[in-house]
Structures are given as structure tokens and as C-alpha cells.
Amino acid sequence: MSYKVLARKWRPTKFSEVVGQEHVLKSLISALDNDRVHHAYLLTGTRGVGKTTLARILARCLNCESGVGSEPCGQCSACKEIDEGRYVDLIEVDAASRTKVEDTRDLLDNVQYLPARARYKVYLIDEVHMLSTHSFNALLKTLEEPPEHVKFLFATTDPQKLPVTVLSRCLQFNLKNLAPAEIADYLAEVLDKESVEFEKKAVWQLAIAANGSMRDGLTLTDQAITHCNDKFTEQNVSEMLGVPTSEQIVVLLGAMARRNIKEVLLIIQKIEEKSVDYINYLDNLLAAFHQIMLAQVDGEFINKNGVNASEFKELAKLFSAEDVQLYYQFGLKGRNEMSMASSVRSAFEMLILRMLLFSPAYSESSEDPAEDSVNQKKK
Template identity: 55%
Template sequence: MSYLVLARKWRPKTFADVVGQEHVLRALANALESDRVHHAYLFAGTRGVGKTTIARILAKALNCEAGVSAEPCGRCDSCTAIDEGRFVDLIEVDAASRTKVDDTRELLENVQYTPAAGRYKVYLIDEVHMLSRSSFNAFLKTLEEPPAHVKFLLATTDPQKLPVTVLSRCLQFNLKRLPVALIEQRMQQICAAEGIDAEPGALARLARAADGSVRDALSLLDQALAFGGGGLRDADVASLLGTLDRGQVLGLLDAVAAGDANVLLERIAALDEDVPDYERVLDDLATLLQRVAVAQLAGAEAVAGEDGGEILQSLAGRLQPAQVQLYYQVAITSRRDLSLAPEPRLGFEMALLRMLAFRPAPDDAMPKAGAPRRLSQAAARRQQSPPATTASPAAPGGSAAGVADWPALVTDLGLSGALRTLADNCELVEATDEQLHLRLARRNAHLATRRLKERLTERLRERFGAGVKVRLELVEEAGETVADRAARAERERERQMREQLGNDPEVRELVDSFDAELAQESIRPIDAGRGPASD
């Protein structure tokens, strides 16, 4: 007996077997149970998400000998014939190969005749958007007012190409891409039923590579089984797909975070020995940077259970949030431009070097030509820590009651990242030996996550002792905070810059000569840390 591929062998035969698409299944089941079945349905969605499968199950539900129901019996002659693809009253048409108007007219000539074996004559037209305009015009009248015994089920991957006149005559269902977890769960069920020994990591790789398509996932599963000789091992799947171990990508990101160009180039050279798909590597890099951003803003517990979670947490503490956003932008932009590079390896290498070149740092911390590329620890501290203020914070081990300058205390604690953002937006109301009372405006309540509040309390207790409590109160409007002062100063710099440009003789001459207007909203200080430029 010839081998039947997994995608066909495990194609769902009832609505209960369909993976995902609950919004579609619920609507169809209710229509069948209440006898309110429309004469034309349009199923739209990307490849392999269940458009044709759901249409066939609907045809089976309409023609089951046990009666119209959302749960066809699957045993009668009609159900069996539909499952085997030989039911005479289910007419399946591939619109991609029958695009001409003559094909459509020939198809519609038989619409008037009653079903030969079933209750309804069902026309299943796949890739309906491929029909010509003349074919659509010939189809419109029948689609609007078909005989009572006819149902039209249309499927397409590109509904935008369908005429509005066709869309208005159909009930349209948009099928969604399936999440990775759901595809992985489906493959686990199939592997268990088939007796396949599959490693969880291998299934996870296949589910991610399927890009939301169950059919693609099962096709890849077939390919991986052939590659692995009947077994499914993570290393084999990684080799088949050209993907990398997550640890290798984390190693690249770790070198970028350390600012060490030599180590970074060594790891890229080692990576190149595996001849990877550099577009995929940049995808993986962008994915990891997104998880680092989540760890920074939602707390370390958000990534605690993931592979490499400890490294992600470490990176979240070492990198500024602005750096993570910059690196993410570089990764996705470089992926788009990779085809323009002389070689994929060179384009990938340049993307990571660009991350190093644009890492935010003071002028004296940037490496000079010919100098070692590793940033010194002192430079890294200057990069991550704000400049010290002239105020004197409470001495380590002192009493919390002596705290009068909250901004100076925050600076002295060396807070950074999301924790520094939270502290900068707080106002110190009262400080006693037992408690520090802080206020936070409700508009900034999203900053006060449980993890960040715990970390702020820990840092303050390290300074004032384990007995001190921190009370963070949400109010409608807090007093002026460090963040408010910084924003006010930035607005003042912008105002000065606009005034300076408005009074500049050359600018005024241009305005007068061309009857122009100065776009005030486009004026920004070149370097906010140095104030408005003077020229």
C-alpha cells in the first residue's frame, strides 16, 4: 500500500477535529443546528489553516444521511464518499486552472439540476480569486439567487482580489494563522498516535517554522522523519531547517552587550562554519531582543521559564532599554536589506558591528581607531549611570528619616532601566525611620509592576536596613518628579532652539525669499544632553 502523507492522513473529518478557528466553527455549528445555513460562504486565510477542510466538513454536515447537523455521523454512504473524494454532488473546482468564462458557464449549466445522491449540490471553488473578471460577471446572478438545492463554498488566500459584488453575496470567514503552541500540541498528538519518538525541542522548531500553517507543519514533520530515519531529534531538525541553537544567538547578543568586537567577530566566524541562513539568524536575534525588552519592562519572571532565561535576565540588567530598542530596529532593518549586501555573511556581520557602533555612550567612552575595542568597566559604568548631582544623599546605613533629596538618593543608588524609570516618576512625600512614603501618578501606574516594586524596596532596604517599609501610593496627580523636571527642561531647550532659529538671519532670509514657514514641530535639539546647538 502506498504511503499517505501525514497532512492527508490526519486531515480533520469533523468540526471537533479542527485545530483552532473556533470563531468559524461556532458560527457554522449554530447555523447548522438552527437551520439557518447561507447559500454562499467565503473562507479566506493563508495556506494550510483549514479553509478547504472546513468546507468539506460543512458539505458532509449538509448531506449526512442522518440529517443536517453540526456532527455528521461519518459512517453513512454520503459521509464516506465525501471523505474518499468520490461524492457526486460535491463538485470541487480549482479556479486557478479554470479561469476562463467558458469554464464558468459550463460549470453553471448543471446548477439547475437536482442532486443525484445527496440533499444538496455543493460547489467548492478553491482559489476563487484566480477567476477572470468575465468569469465573475457570469457567476454573479447564480451566486446571488441559486436554486434551493445548491450551496457555494468559496476558498481564497487573497480576498482583496475578489470583486466587491462577490464579497457582498457571501458570508465571509477569515481564518487565522495558528499559534505555535497549538501547532506543537497537534504534532505531539499525531506523533503519539503514530508511535514516533519525538524530542520536544524538535517539535517546537517545526511549529515555529510552519508560520501558522498546520499543513506546512505536518509536511515539515514528514520531511524531518525522512531526514532522521523515522526518529525526530532536535539536532536533526535544526540541521534540516538551517536553524541555530538558541545558545549561539545568545552568545552573539552577549558579545554585543559587552561591547567586545573581537569576541563578536570570533563567534560570527564560528557560526559561519555551520553555513546558517542569516535571515533566520537575524529573526532569532530580533526575537531574543524582544524577550529582553519584556524582561526589562514586565520583570524577570516573565522570561523565567524560557530556554536561556537566566541569560535573558542578565542582558536585561546590562542593557539600557533604549539600547534594546535600537538593536531590535537594527536587526529587523538589516534583515530587510540583507539581499543588498555583497554576501549574506558580510551583511550579517555589518549588522552586528552597527549595533556596536551606535551603542549609546559618552564621547570619551567610544573606542578610537587602532585602540582595543573592548569597553572598559569604567566606561560601561559611565554609560549606564547618570552623572552625579551635587546633592548629598543619605549615607549608607543611615536613617531613612534623613532623606530630603529623593533625586539625589535615586542617583546614588545607581538604579537603571525600568527600575530607574519607576523611581524617576515617584515623589517622596514623607521619610521616617520606619517608612518611606512615595507617590505615583495614576497615568504611570503601568510602571509599578510587582517585580519592580519589590526590587525598589530591596534597594532601599540595602541602604536603610531591613526594617524600613516602602509605601507606594497611586494618586491622580503627584508633585513634580525627576521625570517631570527633565521633560520641562527638554521643552525649554526646544523653545530656545525654535526662538534661536526663528531669529537667525539666514533662516529669516529664506523665509522671506520663498514666502515659507518654519515647521516648528520639526525643530529638535541635536544633543539633548548639551542643550540647543549654537549654530
């Protein structure tokens, strides 16, 4: 039996299994339970947030043999065949590969015919924004006067490209990017089901790297299982992603707090040896400064999934609030400059040195930064 990737193996088949998107689920469940189902739905959002998954669940709800409702049985032939992607009355179309008006007309020619077996004939058109202008014109007439037995489910990552005339005839739901905590909790649940032992911080690294996309998170988890073998640790996952561990960030922050320039430069040298992406490193550093500031204001708001809260609280004692704000501003500006530099490492070094040499605390300790740097070398 061939291996089934995690994103497909653990794809939700009912609304209760969907992570996040409560604002969308509430409306869809209410419409199904109160028999107020619209003829056309448009699901928008970035990649991997559940657009196609929700559309398939909605198709199951509409055609389940137990009746229309928000909780399909999952046991009837309709539910099973929709899950397997072979249900005759669920027509899935990838608009990116069928942009011509002829393709759309061929598709719509069958709209007038009753479903072969189902209650509704459901058209699921993915990346609908890829259709041509003529294709939208052909579709518009059907959307204006749809047959009672037809439902349209559209999914797109770019709703701005859809004609207003199409948008006005659909119920539009914007799916949000998932929070790292939501992704991390789900990945941990999947790893438990897969009987894979893991470190919590390793899962958090994957959740951050997923950038709001559950599918990306599951794909990275697949890759991490292969990369880490039986050692699903933060260290191994960080090496795979090319990002620093929480411990490495703490070490750099400690050196910066002590204003030990030599130690800071040696740490940056080790970053180069481990082939860590400098922009990722800076992003993690900025996130750490944010957590330090939260610790200085009120420790209850610290994110406990990354570096331990106790470490943030200790670091917060070493930095002044003024320095943290200044470092954060330097970092944001420097991130843009790094993309223009011929050497990313040099740009990163210059940024860290700028943080240290031009901070108020450093100016107070040395009237001449250049002279102080020379003296430090002599030591």
C-alpha cells in the first residue's frame, strides 16, 4: 500500500474536525440546519487554510443520504465517494488548467440535467479567478438563474480578480490564516496519532514556519518525520528549516545584553557554520525582543510555546525598555536592507553592531564607540 501524505490522510471530513475558521463554520452550519443554503458560495483565503476542504464537507452535507444537515453520517455511499474523490455528482474543476471559454461552456452544458444520483449537482471550481473574462460571462448567466438542483462552490486565493457581477451573486467567506498555536496543537495531535514522539518546541518551530497554512504545516511535518527519524527534536527541526533554536537566540541576546562585541561576532560566525538563514534568524530575534518587552510590561502576556517564560523574564532584567524598542526598530529597518546587500552575513553583522554601538546605554558607557571597540580588542 502506497504512503499517504499527512495533509491528505488527516484532511477533515466534517465541520467539527476543522481547525479555526469559526466565523465561517457558524454561518455554514446555521444555513444547513435551517434550510437556507445559497446557490453559490465563494471561499477565499491564502493557500492551505481549508477552502477546498470546507467545500467538500459542504458537498457531503448537501448530498448525505441521511438528509441535508451540518453533520453528514460519513457512512453512506455518497459520503464515502465524496471523500474518495469519485462521486459522480460532485464535479471538481481546476480553473487554472481550464481557462478557455470552451471548457466553461462544456461544463455548463450539463447544468440543465438532473443529478445522476444525488440531491444536488455540486460544481466545485478551484482557483476560480484564473477563468478568462469570456468564461466568467458564460458562467454569469447560470449564476443569475441557477437550476434548483445545482450548487456552485468557488475557491480562490485572489478574489480581487473576480468580476463584481460574479461576486455579487455569491455568498463570500474569507478564511483567515491560522494562528501558530492552532497549527501547533493540531500537529501535536497528528503526531500522537502517528505514534511519533516529539518535543513541544520542535512542533512550535513547524507551526511558525507554516506561516498560517495548515497544509504547509502538515507538509513540513512529513518532511521532519523523514529528516529526524526517531529524534523529533527542536535541534533537528531547526536544522531542517534553517532557523535558530530558542537556546541559540537566548545565547545571542545574552551576549548583546552584556555588550560583549567579540562574543556576538563569534556567535554570528557559528550561524554561518550551521547554514542558518540570516533573515529567519533576524525574524526570531525580533520576536524575542517583542516577548522581552511583554515581560517588562506584564509577564502574563508572554508566549510560552517558544522560549520558556522564565528565560524571557530573566532577559527582560538585562535590557532597558528604551534599548528593546530601539533594537526592534533597527531590526525592522535592517530586514529590508538585508535583501539589498551583496552579503547577507555582512548586513546581519552590521545590523547587530549598529544595535549595540548606537544604543543609549553604550553611548553612556563610552563617549567614543570606536575607541572603546579598540580597547576591547586589546583586552
